[in-house]
Amino acid sequence: MTHRVTLADVARRAGLSPTAASLILNNRPSTRLSEEAVQRVRRAAEELGYRPNAAARTLSTRTSRTLGFLSSDVATTRFAGALILGAMRRARELDHVLLIVETLDVEEDEGVATLLDRQVDGVLMAATRSHTVRVPTALDHTPVVLLNLTAGRGTTQVLPDERRAGHEVARALLAAGHRQGTALVGAPLAARRSRSVSVAVRRRLAGIADAFGDDAPVAEVGFEPWEPEAGYDAVTRLLRDGPAFTALLCLNDRLAIGAYQALQEAGVRIPGDVSVAAFDDDEAARFLRPRLTTAALPHEEMGRLAVDLLLTPRPAAEHLVPLPFRERDSIGPVRGS
Amino acid sequence: MTHRVTLADVARRAGLSPTAASLILNNRPSTRLSEEAVQRVRRAAEELGYRPNAAARTLSTRTSRTLGFLSSDVATTRFAGALILGAMRRARELDHVLLIVETLDVEEDEGVATLLDRQVDGVLMAATRSHTVRVPTALDHTPVVLLNLTAGRGTTQVLPDERRAGHEVARALLAAGHRQGTALVGAPLAARRSRSVSVAVRRRLAGIADAFGDDAPVAEVGFEPWEPEAGYDAVTRLLRDGPAFTALLCLNDRLAIGAYQALQEAGVRIPGDVSVAAFDDDEAARFLRPRLTTAALPHEEMGRLAVDLLLTPRPAAEHLVPLPFRERDSIGPVRGS
DNA sequence: CTGCGTTGCTAACGCCCTTTAGCAGGGAAC
């Protein structure tokens, strides 16, 4: 267990005081040290392979180059990876490190305390499904950025631009001629005004409504949960009971998986007979053939942005990140048009 | 920015020295302090909401209650969540925290240094696809546990028990009467001796070979990558060119997804006409109907175990974690038997 | 009364770094 190289070691080898070494290695601008001293210290540090002790530094500066990532459900679910990854990579670029704490909401205070004990420079609060939270008062004196979450007060938030995505996906269908025959799968447009629906969904619906304007989908089926089975059931029923439709606008990719199954089972061709579009660019739907046209949740990008906002504080605001539109093979022109 | 409560504050309020407070709060066994002093300190700490400063503690003890999680590809891929989650939860239970660093192999040394700077108590090196690595020499004096990785030297490793899983899944098919008609999809049994195949796959195949004994699969198709498309192609070809089969043993769930598509497209019923079994319990295959019988990669459990091994060091060894066999609905008795 | 063992506590130092205040020496100004 060899002794780790310390600042004092570097100073000694350079024939200077630890103060000088510290000043030099931290590039203090006010440095009135001779160029020669600078070189000597730099060289000594290099030769000894000096790395500052993070704990000592933190103790002294009350800063840790560490960011807390607090998640209620993130770490476990399918979009977690990208969110964390984006944050981690950006943190890394800015010479910081991520401390990830999963908190089952109940133990949230405990998780926050753990982070505060370690003097994190900021905290990311994240979720995969956006909802509203209260920022613990313990974090009053710490920069906080919400990821996929909203809070009443003046907090900085990063959210996907659901509205725009809704608009864009719906437009793609309408532009292909499906204005008269698009069925909405997952929730009715009216749900965009319902308080019992998440903000994300409300916005997604609002965007869709925008695109439709005065027209209306030929059918709207609402249900939960948005899983393949439910999508399968809904589309099967739609095929059986009508009305006839030329396109399916699924509120997420998992519904589209079920929709594909129902359509293919019924011998309906995609996109020949029916076009399909959805949201999320869920990994689970990557293998669908024809490839599903969808709007991709920009989780990695959101993670990156959140870290940026955390480290270069700006006035509190809601930051919307666009969902890249992935035009693939599931939308075709309306039949006979 | 209120002053954080310090040990000295607690001591003062209890009317004792910081030494006494430290001794008491850390439950020093040799404590010869009066019961009354103990109570006073405990109460003062409680009342003030005292939380020790992690940096100060680390500086003093050279220990950080922090574990490093070093991953080459983990954070990005689909099984990452479970691995990290298991490690994180177990760490939490043992009052530790996880510092996750993604390292693109190239910058591995940099990642290790970052962890060492923070005096982590141990390092987990993880991957989602097992392969062989070299443990950086910088970690010579730090406990290391490999997760899903192997290294030549005497290291502690946590791996899924692929061999047993192979045996179990194959047995399930054979027990249902498919000894004569099982086709192996993904790689031939002979690949279990090939150096160009990962250890995990070799073991999986070895377990399958064990179960088959002197018999052989009716067909064996090997190819890459193990993705739904390839599975679809392979099974389509098999259906067309023969030989006839009554069961499909897919080397992973993603192949099974493709196999399902091919079978259903051809009007073959599962499990009435053909049974299907696979490996991984991949989230992407959860929605298959009938539900796929598979052996689940025990990532969360592996993460937990790895942390245990890190914090209570035992002699270096390879630890195998069983893959729970998920018996669902895709295996049926062989037709006409 | 001395010596010794306990009990109950504290002084003081070390961990490694940052930062502020200030010192020695030299040259310029008066």
Next chain:
DNA sequence: GTTCCCTGCTAAAGGGCGTTAGCAACGCAG
């Protein structure tokens, strides 16, 4: 020759905790 400033550097004081050595008081044996 004194004052002043400037340059180039260092001493010292934290930051908050853990830990070792040791002190004071007391009871008891001799």
